[in-house]
Amino acid sequence: MKREFDNIYFLGIGGIGMSALARYFLHEGYRVAGYDLTATPLTRALESEGADIHYEDDVALIPAIMRDPKSTLVVLTPAIPTDHKEWAWLREQGFRIEKRSQMLGVLSEGKCVMAVAGTHGKTTTSTLAAWLNYAAAGEGSAFLGGISRNFGSNLVLGEGRRLVVEADEYDRSFLRLYPNVAVITATDADHLDIYGTPEAMVEAFEQFASQIKAGGALILKQGVELRFDTAGRELYRYSCDEGGDFHAENIELMEGGYYRYDVVLPDGRIDGCTLGILGKVHIENSIAAVAMLWCAARIEGKSLDYDKVRGALREFEGVKRRMEVYLNTSEQVYIDDYAHHPEELRATISSLRGIFPGRRLIAVFQPHLYTRTRDFAGEFAEVLSMADKVVMVPIYPARELPIEGVTSELIGRDITVEWELVERDSVAEYLKSENTDVTVTFGAGNIDVICSAVAKVLTEKLK
Numbered sequence: 001m002k003r004e005f006d007n008i009y010f011l012g013i014g015g016i017g018m019s020a021l022a023r024y025f026l027h028e029g030y031r032v033a034g035y036d037l038t039a040t041p042l043t044r045a046l047e048s049e050g051a052d053i054h055y056e057d058d059v060a061l062i063p064a065i066m067r068d069p070k071s072t073l074v075v076l077t078p079a080i081p082t083d084h085k086e087w088a089w090l091r092e093q094g095f096r097i098e099k100r101s102q103m104l105g106v107l108s109e110g111k112c113v114m115a116v117a118g119t120h121g122k123t124t125t126s127t128l129a130a131w132l133n134y135a136a137a138g139e140g141s142a143f144l145g146g147i148s149r150n151f152g153s154n155l156v157l158g159e160g161r162r163l164v165v166e167a168d169e170y171d172r173s174f175l176r177l178y179p180n181v182a183v184i185t186a187t188d189a190d191h192l193d194i195y196g197t198p199e200a201m202v203e204a205f206e207q208f209a210s211q212i213k214a215g216g217a218l219i220l221k222q223g224v225e226l227r228f229d230t231a232g233r234e235l236y237r238y239s240c241d242e243g244g245d246f247h248a249e250n251i252e253l254m255e256g257g258y259y260r261y262d263v264v265l266p267d268g269r270i271d272g273c274t275l276g277i278l279g280k281v282h283i284e285n286s287i288a289a290v291a292m293l294w295c296a297a298r299i300e301g302k303s304l305d306y307d308k309v310r311g312a313l314r315e316f317e318g319v320k321r322r323m324e325v326y327l328n329t330s331e332q333v334y335i336d337d338y339a340h341h342p343e344e345l346r347a348t349i350s351s352l353r354g355i356f357p358g359r360r361l362i363a364v365f366q367p368h369l370y371t372r373t374r375d376f377a378g379e380f381a382e383v384l385s386m387a388d389k390v391v392m393v394p395i396y397p398a399r400e401l402p403i404e405g406v407t408s409e410l411i412g413r414d415i416t417v418e419w420e421l422v423e424r425d426s427v428a429e430y431l432k433s434e435n436t437d438v439t440v441t442f443g444a445g446n447i448d449v450i451c452s453a454v455a456k457v458l459t460e461k462l463k
Contacts, residue, residue, distance in 0.1 A: 004073070005030070005071055005072055005073040005096075006030065006031060006071050006072075007030065007031045007032075007033070007065060007066050007071055007072040007073070008022070008025045008030050008031070008032050008033075008072070008073050008074075008075060009032075009033050009034055009062065009066045009072050009073070009074045009075070009090075009095075010022055010032070010033070010034030010035070010074075010075050010077075011034065011035055011074065011075070011076045011077065011080045011084065011086060011087055011090075012034070012035070012036055012076065012077030012079055012080050013032075013033075013034030013035065013036050013043065013046065013051065013053055014036035014037075014038070014039075014040050014042050014043040014046075014053075015036075015077050015079065015100075016042070016144075016145050016146060016147075016154055017077075017100050017143065017145055017154075017166070017168065018034075018075065018077050018100055019042045019043075019045075019046055019154060020143045020144060020153075020154040020155045021075060021100060021103055021104075021107075021143070022034065022046055022051055023046070023049065023153065023154070023155040024107070024143070024155055024157075026046075026049050026050050026051060027155075027157060031052075031065065031066075032046075032050065032051045032052070033051060033052035033053065033062070033063050033066050034051065034052075034053055035053070035054055035055070035056075035057065035061070035062075035086055036053060036055060037055065038055060039053075039055055042147075043055075057084055057085050057086055058085070058086070059085060059086055059089045062086060062089075067093075069093055069094050069095045069096065072095060073095075073096055073098065074090050074095045074096065074097040074098070075097075075098055075099075075100060075103055076097050076098065076099055076100070077099075077100055078099065078100075078170065078171040078173070078399075079398065079399045080399075081399060099171075099173065099176075100173065101168070101171070101173030101174070101175075101176040101177075102176055104143060104165055104176065104177065105176035105177055105178075107143075107163075108163055108165065108177065108178075110161070111141075111161050111162070111163035112161045112162045112163065112180045112181075112296060112299065112300070113163050113165060113177065113178070113179040113180050113181070114129055114133075114162060114163065114164045114165070114179065114180065114181045114182075114292050114296055115164075115165050115166075115167040115174070115177050115179035115181070115182045115183070116129065116164070116165075116166055116167060116182070116183045116185070116288070116292075117167035117168075117169060117174050117182060117183065117184050117185070117205065117208055118169075118183070118184050118185030118186045118187065118221070119169065119185070119186045119187060119188045119341060119343070120185055120186045120188070120341060120343055120344045120347065121185040121186065121281075121284070121285050121288075121347075122145060122166045122167070122168070122185060123144065123145040123146040123166060123319055123322060123338070124146075124282060124285045124318070124319055124322050125183060125185060125285045125288045125289050126142065126144055126145065126164050126165070126166045126289075127142075127144050127146060127148045127150075127318075127319050128285055128286055128288075128289035128316060129142075129164045129288075129289040129292045129293065130142035130144060130148065130151070130156050130164040131148065131150050131151075131312060131315075131316055132289055132290065132292075132293050132309060132312050132313075133158070133160075133162050133164065133293065133296075134150075134151075134156065134158060134312075135308065135311065135312035135315065136293065136304070136305060136308035136309045136311075136312045137160075137162070137293065137296075137297070137302075137305075137308075138159070138160075139158055139159045139160030139161075139162055140156070140158045140159075140160055140162035140163070140164060141156050141157050141158050141160075141162070141163050141164070142155070142156035142163065142164035142165070143155060143163075143164075143165050143166065144156070144164070144166060144319075145166040145168070146319040146320055146321065146322060146338070147319065147320040147321075148317075148319055149317035149318050149319065149320065150315070150316065150317045162296060164292075165177065165179075167179070167182070167208065169201065169204060169205070169208075170194065171194055172194070172204055174204075174208050175204065175207060175208060175211070177208070177211065178211045178212070178213055179211070179212055179213065179216065180212070180213050180215075180216040180217075180296070180299060181212075181216055181217050181219070181292050181295045181296050181299070182208070182209065182212050182216070182217075182218050182219070183218075183219045183220075183221075183238075183288045183289075183291070183292055184205060184208075184209065184218065184219075184220050184221060184224060184226070185221050185285075185288065186221060186224065186343065187201065187202050187205050187224055187226070188341065188343050193369075193371040193372075193400075202226070205226055206226050206227055206228045207228075209226055209228035210228045210229045212233050214231075214232035214233065215232060215233075215299060216233055216234070216295075216299065217233060217234040217235070217236060217295040217298075217299070218233060218234070218235050218236070219236045219237075219238055219246070219288060219291045219292060219295065220235065220236070220237055220238070221237075221238060221239065221284075221288075222237045222238060222239035222242050222243065222244045222247075223239075223242070234295070236266070236291060236295070238284075238287050238288050238291050239284065239287070240280065240281075240283050240284035240287065241283075245265075245266045245291075246263070246264065246265060246266070246287050246288070246290065246291040246294070247264050247287060248261040248262065248263060248264070248283050248284075248287055249261065249262045249264055249269075250262045251280070251283065253280075253354065253355070254274070256278075256328070257278040257279070257328070257355035257356070258274060258275065258276075258277075258278065259274070259275060259280060259283055260272065260273065260274050261273055261274075261275075261283055263286075263287060263290055263309075265290075265291075265294055265304075266294075268306075270290070270304075270306045270309055270310055272310065273286075273309075273310050273313050273314070274313065274314045275313050275314070275316060276313065276314055276315055276316040276317055276318070277316060277317070277318040277323065278323055278325060278328075278335075278351070278355060279323050279348070279351035279352075279355065280350075280351050280354055280355075281323075281347040281348065281350070281351045282318075282323070282351075286313055286316075290304075290309060290313075293309070321336055321337065321338040321448055322337065322338055323335055323337050323348060323351070324336045324337070326451060326454075326455040326458075327455055327458055327459060329462060331437075331461070331462055332436060332437065332439075332458045332459070332461055332462055333356060333359075333437065333438040333439065334439045334440075334454060334455050334458045335352070335438075335439075335440045335441075336440070336441045336447075336448060336451050337440060337441070337442050338442075338443070338444050339442045339443075339444075340367075340368040340372070340442070340443055340444035340445075341372070341376070342376050342379035342380050342382070342383045343383075345363075345365075345380070345383045345384065345442060346383045346386070348440070348442070349361070349363065349383065349386045349387060349440075350386070352438060352440065353386070356438050359437045359438045360388045360389075360435065360436075360437040360438065361387045361388050361389075361437070361438045361439075361440065362387065362388065362389045362390075362391065362431075362434065362436060362437075362438070362439045362440070363384055363387035363389070363390050363391070363440050363442060364390075364391040364393065364422075364427055364439065364440065364441045364442065364447070364454075365380075365384060365390060365391070365392055365393065365411075365441075365442045365443060366393040366394070366395070366396050366424065366441075366442065366443030366445050366446075366447040367380070367392075367393075367395045367396065367408055367411065367443070368395075368396050368398060368443055368444040368445050369395070369396075369397065369398055369399075369400055370395060370397060370400050370401075370402060370403040370406045371400060371403070373395055373406055373407075373408070373410060373411065374403060374406045374410070377410045377411050377414070378414055380411045381411050381412070381413075381414035381415045381416075382414075384411070384415055384417075384419075385415050385416040385417050387417060387440075388417060388418075389417060389418045389419065389434075390412070390415050390417060390418070390419035390420075391419070391420055391421075391422050391427060391430065392408040392409070392411065392412050392419060392420070392421045392422070393408065393421075393422060393423070393424045393427065393443070393447060394407070394408055394421075394423065394424065395407065395408055396443065396444070396445025396446060396447070398445065408421055409421065424446070424447060424449075424450060425450065427441075427450050427453075427454060428450055428453035428454045428456070428457045429457075431454060431457050431458065432457050436458060436461065439454070439458060441454065
């Protein structure tokens with residue numbers, strides 16, 4: 001990016017995507033400051049890296065050096081409410097204000113962009129692609145939507161032109177990207193507060209697919225149907241074990257919940273792969289990531305090193321809060337997962353049923369957003385009923401104001417197994433007296449703040 005500014009001020013600096021951008025600008029030598037609602041491990045890490053962050057919406061707290069529109073660029077997350085006082089002041093003063101998606105579009109210019117879109121699986125798939133680039137191809141940078149356990153960060157800075165980005169459909173952000181290679185994992189209805197109808201959301205995915213550069217490729221999940229301009233673009237299909245140009249064969253569940261499988265490519269196969277994280281659902285994500293690498297290599301006139309790909313899959317450590325294992329014994333299992341859409345919950349619960357057959361599963365769920373709870377209450381109840389018991393936590397509102405009649409009980413009343421409503425901070429204490437075996441916390445809000453306490457309670461039961 002041409003250096004027009006010395007300072008970058010972030011409204012919502014603690015978001016997972018925003019913090020990756022903040023890290024990038026710190027690395028490039030810019031002065032970075034910002035606002036966020038609450039302090040988190042991400043914001044504390046940014047502060048330790050040199051960012052000046054405050055947690056109160058107060059114009060007076062914007063650093064003096066950031067108060068000149070000529071030297072400061074403002075980056076905004078769509079999660080900031082329209083009545084935010086700092087945002088209003090920055091607009092009035094004539095600051096250039098860009099959305100996160102606009103910045104990603106600018107920073108991706110001149111790169112071989114590898115974008116992962118879809119309503120589920122984006123973060124694990126994009127993180128896998130970034131790791132495969134690094135470990136199997138020896139190159140590549142990435143802006144990720146989660147903290148990679150291999151890199152210890154949501155930002156990867158590497159050699160070469162390859163750039164992996166998570167293409168977020170919220171607020172139509174992904175329409176700022178023009179990728180060379182794109183994966184679309186799913187187009188299930190979501191964000192209806194933005195799109196209005198499921199059909200409108202699918203149309204946005206079709207527009208995204210049509211923005212793939214000439215000579216590029218779309219890798220589409222088997223069963224997802226989109227209409228888009230294929231002129232000068234390749235279309236491939238992928239799945240776990242349902243066929244397609246890229247898929248898995250000879251899937252074998254091993255001890256501890258890990259899987260061995262063969263990856264089938266259009267021009268060959270990589271036998272004897274083992275993924276370093278639990279869950280059959282992640283086999284599918286790994287197929288998509290390998291497909292991205294295959295397509296990028298094809299565009300660049302290169303080939304895959306099968307041995308290095310096999311080794312990289314085995315060494316993949318996953319993403320924080322994506323089926324993150326805290327405890328895994330024959331007596332107690334505890335996993336935390338970011339799932340916040342019915343189909344994400346279905347995929348994770350189904351995977352856990354396959355890994356731990358016959359064991360009692362307790363699902364602790366914190367709904368994310370009033371609108372999503374309202375729109376999918378029945379679907380949430382159906383999927384959560386796949387557990388043996390459900391513990392509902394009050395809704396995490398994020399950017400939204402309450403909606404009358406929309407509470408966690410809206411889901412609970414249609415759950416067909418035993419369920420209870422428990423305050424988030426009381427969950428660990430509640431589980432002390434429960435018959436726990438396999439316990440999972442779900443949600444995209446702040447339920448992760450109780451993970452350590454839950455893990456401690458369940459670990460003490462082993463003594």
